Amino acid sequence: MKQTGLGIILYGILVIPPVKAYIESIMLLHMLVQLPLLILAGWFIGDMLIKKFHPFFTAWNTDGVPGMILVVFITMYWMLPRALDEAVSIYYIELFKFISLPFVGLFLRDSWKKMQTLGKSFIFLNYLSMFALMAWLYIDSPIQICNNYLETQQKVLGWGFLVITIWMILYLLQAVFTDHSEKAE
Amino acid sequence: MVTTINKGEFKSRNNLIATYLIIGGLVIAAMMVFGILMLLAQGGVLDLPPAAFYQFLTIHGTGMIGGAALAASAVMWYFLSNYVELSKKVFKLNLILSLIGVVMVIIGVFSFKYASAWTFLYPLPALSGGAWGVTGALLYLVGMLILGVGFLLLYIDTGRAIIKKHGSLGKGLGWDVISGKRAEKDAPSPTVVASTMVTIVNVSALTTGATVLIMNIINVVNPAFTFDPLLAKNLTYAFGHIFANSIIYMGVIAVYEILPRYTNRPWKSNRPFLIAWTMSTAFTLVIYTHHMLMDSVMPKWMLIMGQVLSYANGLPVLVITAYGALMIVYKSGVKWDMASGLIFLSMFGWVVGVVPAIVDATIVVNHVMHNTKWVPGHFHMYMGLGAVVMIFGFIYYLSKVDSSLQTNGLDKVGFISYTLGIISVSVGFLISGALSTPRRWATHFPEWMAPAVFGAIGGVLAVVGLTIFIIHFIRYVKVRGTAGSDLNEQKLA
Amino acid sequence: MSKNWRNTTAIFLTVLLGCVLFYAGTDGFRAFTAESARTYKLLKDKPKFPDVTLEDSKGRVYSFSEFEGKYIMLTFIYTSCSDVCPKLEMNLAEVYSKVPKAWIGEDILFLSISFDPARDDVDTLEKYRKAFESDGETWRMARIADQAELDHLLEEFGVIVIPDGEGGFTHNSAFYLVDRKGYLAEVMDFTKIDEAANTVVTTLKNDTGE
Numbered sequence: 001m002k003q004t005g006l007g008i009i010l011y012g013i014l015v016i017p018p019v020k021a022y023i024e025s026i027m028l029l030h031m032l033v034q035l036p037l038l039i040l041a042g043w044f045i046g047d048m049l050i051k052k053f054h055p056f057f058t059a060w061n062t063d064g065v066p067g068m069i070l071v072v073f074i075t076m077y078w079m080l081p082r083a084l085d086e087a088v089s090i091y092y093i094e095l096f097k098f099i100s101l102p103f104v105g106l107f108l109r110d111s112w113k114k115m116q117t118l119g120k121s122f123i124f125l126n127y128l129s130m131f132a133l134m135a136w137l138y139i140d141s142p143i144q145i146c147n148n149y150l151e152t153q154q155k156v157l158g159w160g161f162l163v164i165t166i167w168m169i170l171y172l173l174q175a176v177f178t179d180h181s182e183k184a185e
Numbered sequence: 186m187v188t189t190i191n192k193g194e195f196k197s198r199n200n201l202i203a204t205y206l207i208i209g210g211l212v213i214a215a216m217m218v219f220g221i222l223m224l225l226a227q228g229g230v231l232d233l234p235p236a237a238f239y240q241f242l243t244i245h246g247t248g249m250i251g252g253a254a255l256a257a258s259a260v261m262w263y264f265l266s267n268y269v270e271l272s273k274k275v276f277k278l279n280l281i282l283s284l285i286g287v288v289m290v291i292i293g294v295f296s297f298k299y300a301s302a303w304t305f306l307y308p309l310p311a312l313s314g315g316a317w318g319v320t321g322a323l324l325y326l327v328g329m330l331i332l333g334v335g336f337l338l339l340y341i342d343t344g345r346a347i348i349k350k351h352g353s354l355g356k357g358l359g360w361d362v363i364s365g366k367r368a369e370k371d372a373p374s375p376t377v378v379a380s381t382m383v384t385i386v387n388v389s390a391l392t393t394g395a396t397v398l399i400m401n402i403i404n405v406v407n408p409a410f411t412f413d414p415l416l417a418k419n420l421t422y423a424f425g426h427i428f429a430n431s432i433i434y435m436g437v438i439a440v441y442e443i444l445p446r447y448t449n450r451p452w453k454s455n456r457p458f459l460i461a462w463t464m465s466t467a468f469t470l471v472i473y474t475h476h477m478l479m480d481s482v483m484p485k486w487m488l489i490m491g492q493v494l495s496y497a498n499g500l501p502v503l504v505i506t507a508y509g510a511l512m513i514v515y516k517s518g519v520k521w522d523m524a525s526g527l528i529f530l531s532m533f534g535w536v537v538g539v540v541p542a543i544v545d546a547t548i549v550v551n552h553v554m555h556n557t558k559w560v561p562g563h564f565h566m567y568m569g570l571g572a573v574v575m576i577f578g579f580i581y582y583l584s585k586v587d588s589s590l591q592t593n594g595l596d597k598v599g600f601i602s603y604t605l606g607i608i609s610v611s612v613g614f615l616i617s618g619a620l621s622t623p624r625r626w627a628t629h630f631p632e633w634m635a636p637a638v639f640g641a642i643g644g645v646l647a648v649v650g651l652t653i654f655i656i657h658f659i660r661y662v663k664v665r666g667t668a669g670s671d672l673n674e675q676k677l678a
Numbered sequence: 679m680s681k682n683w684r685n686t687t688a689i690f691l692t693v694l695l696g697c698v699l700f701y702a703g704t705d706g707f708r709a710f711t712a713e714s715a716r717t718y719k720l721l722k723d724k725p726k727f728p729d730v731t732l733e734d735s736k737g738r739v740y741s742f743s744e745f746e747g748k749y750i751m752l753t754f755i756y757t758s759c760s761d762v763c764p765k766l767e768m769n770l771a772e773v774y775s776k777v778p779k780a781w782i783g784e785d786i787l788f789l790s791i792s793f794d795p796a797r798d799d800v801d802t803l804e805k806y807r808k809a810f811e812s813d814g815e816t817w818r819m820a821r822i823a824d825q826a827e828l829d830h831l832l833e834e835f836g837v838i839v840i841p842d843g844e845g846g847f848t849h850n851s852a853f854y855l856v857d858r859k860g861y862l863a864e865v866m867d868f869t870k871i872d873e874a875a876n877t878v879v880t881t882l883k884n885d886t887g888e
Binding site for chain 3 (some may be wrong): 067069073076085089147
């Protein structure tokens with residue numbers, strides 16, 4: 001319950017027009033702060049919703065795969081340079097952003113704990129290579145990819161992605177090289 | 186461990202293993218035929234249009250790596266599943282995804298004329314000069330991506346299983362034994378060590394590969410998105426080199442498992458053995474730079490590292506394995522048959538196949554040699570006489586322990602024919618290389634033709650040998666299970 | 679499997695939904711950036727060039743409708759631009775040189791329009807013209823003095839201009855080909871000179887019936 005309140009507050013802050021306008025004026029904040037925070041808000045709100053609609057989630061998202069597919073598609077959509085651009089210039093895309101991403105958080109919360117190690121590892125590695133690619137694309141691109149953002153901002157975003165990628169690699173390394181035998185035995 | 190597997194489970198597992206091996210074997214045989222056709226074309230015997238030559242070149246490389254990796258992963262899975270609990274569902278899924286990928290690759294290459302070699306070096310897929318269109322490139326790249334997804338799932342599963350049993354991948358490599366925290370007698374078995382190494386390097390390779398493949402797909406769909414070609418080449422070879430290399434490290438598990446059963450002497454993971462494997466794990470990940478020795482824009486330290494570590498790359502495992510194999514066989518009264526013979530041959534092929542590679546990894550030589558047929562000479566010997574022979578050895582081993590099928594004189598003919606064939610192919614390439622014949626050229630000057638024809642004849646011998654192996658294996662599949670189970674292994678010694 | 683039919687159905691539905699999202703979001707897998715979406719939309723809509731008043735480097739003032747009956751090859755620039763514009767204009771010069779002489783002036787005119795009328799006065803445009811060795815007749819440099827007219831044109835042709843705060847602009851660039859009646863016919867990648875020249879020549883060839 002406490003989490004749900006937190007989620008609603010977070011969401012409320014994000015939709016305040018000056019906050020929204022400021023975040024969206026900087027590409028890095030838009031992609032790597034606003035979008036993840038919207039997902040986080042959905043994750044928190046999901047605390048109550050998942051409990052309340054437990055039968056629905058159990059029936060339709062039994063093994064977590066359908067939810068995860070939605071998560072993957074929606075996040076991939078928001079990685080298209082075009083989506084980011086249009087969110088700024090077209091109102092219904094902006095609306096879609098504020099609706100779809102909290103749902104990502106909600107489904108992620110429900111699916112992640114249901115999925116097996118294999119699926120989770122695969123998803124993790126998938127995002128690892130996707131983020132690496134985004135870093136490469138944005139740092140390296142000789143052209144301005146988004147019409148609403150300058151090339152220099154694009155580069156900053158690329159470095160942001162690179163930091164995330166490196167962080168994910170470090171996380172992966174510690175996960176496979178630290179001892180898990182106590183838990184198993 | 187073996188005895189706890191019930192018979193039904195055992196049978197269905199071997200079913201899947203046999204499917205993997207048959208597909209792998211048939212793909213390798215088909216690719217050999219393409220190889221022969223290419224050599225004949227270069228030798229001036231066959232009139233092949235250059236466009237077709239490059240399609241053959243593309244499918245030959247892709248198919249050989251794919252087929253061999255598929256078969257080798259079956260070898261790894263067969264033995265590793267004796268030590269850790271692997272998911273058969275994932276193993277099956279990999280087969281299905283691989284087949285889908287292969288079909289897409291074949292359609293892309295033959296129906297849509299995609300021909301930028303299996304290394305799909307950026308920006309070739311998008312830049313064909315009109316030889317192929319977007320569809321061909323996409324079919325090929327997406328096909329490779331699906332193949333990669335299958336293998337990635339397989340290695341996630343092996344990694345998961347190893348961590349579950351041994352605690353971590355570090356322990357799977359026996360680091361606690363190296364550091365002295367654990368006694369040598371409790372060390373993970375050679376199979377687990379090798380599988381851990383392959384898991385680590387291939388998960389890295391496939392994740393990198395996915396990045397490069399999707400990058401190429403973006404570039405094909407939208408050519409306005411360009412990428413740094415040098416970084417692309419780095420990543421492409423990091424992927425290609427590691428994945429191709431891993432085949433021999435999966436295959437070598439057959440050596441570790443089969444020779445002890447023939448000699449009744451266990452193959453122990455002692456400290457030097459574990460150190461060797463850890464070193465090869467690290468080296469395999471970083472030495473792909475020897476593919477870049479001609480790129481003068483690369484940072485010098487990377488190239489020097491590539492050269493130095495290339496010498497060192499395979500050597501730790503090669504030396505420890507070759508030495509171990511000799512020790513285990515020495516005065517053991519081993520019974521030589523097809524399986525043990527092929528396994529021993531593979532060790533020989535591995536050792537001699539590395540020599541030309543070491544020559545090529547020297548920067549000075551590399552500038553002159555790397556674009557000649559010297560390099561195919563190296564990897565045909567290394568793969569043809571080393572890696573895939575381990576797989577063939579396993580085929581004969583499996584048919585021996587899992588059926589009452591006997592080998593006959595024909596199999597011996599196959600053995601000799603295959604060995605001589607691959608040696609001829611490799612020697613043909615090496616001579617061509619010494620004559621400065623460029624590699625990947627559809628047409629040759631007359632003075633370059635003779636070794637190509639010689640190689641083609643060798644190729645025919647190899648195909649004859651391989652066909653005999655496959656016939657034997659298909660005969661086994663028909664009578665499978667007649668000798669009971671792995672329990673029959675006692676009869677080997 | 680049967681007790682899990684909902685989960686299985688959900689998998690199919692979510693995959694389908696995802697594909698629909700991507701199909702709709704990229705104009706049927708055609709446009710992955712706002713720029714390509716813009717080009718795609720422009721080519722579908724084929725807007726008419728608004729009748730604006732131009733002032734060229736020779737100081738002549740005339741309306742765009744005077745060009746009716748000729749193809750116009752367009753670029754949008756500003757002269758104090760130091761990165762894209764010079765490249766854009768150099769490439770335009772190359773396309774110019776690749777179009778057969780017989781058509782130039784008769785069937786096609788080249789035109790570079792400045793969207794920085796405050797600084798790009800007649801003298802500045804004249805200097806810029808000389809720098810690219812345009813003749814000022816068959817390849818003209820012009821500004822649109824009226825800001826409202828300029829904004830309307832930029833809007834119609836989807837040119838997004840962002841002031842960078844240091845006196846410069848960031849803007850998207852392309853070659854535009856306007857047909858004899860004043861409608862947009864092609865939008866071309868300005869980095870692909872041969873391709874653009876080819877498109878222009880083919881269009882003219884089909885049109886003049888040669």
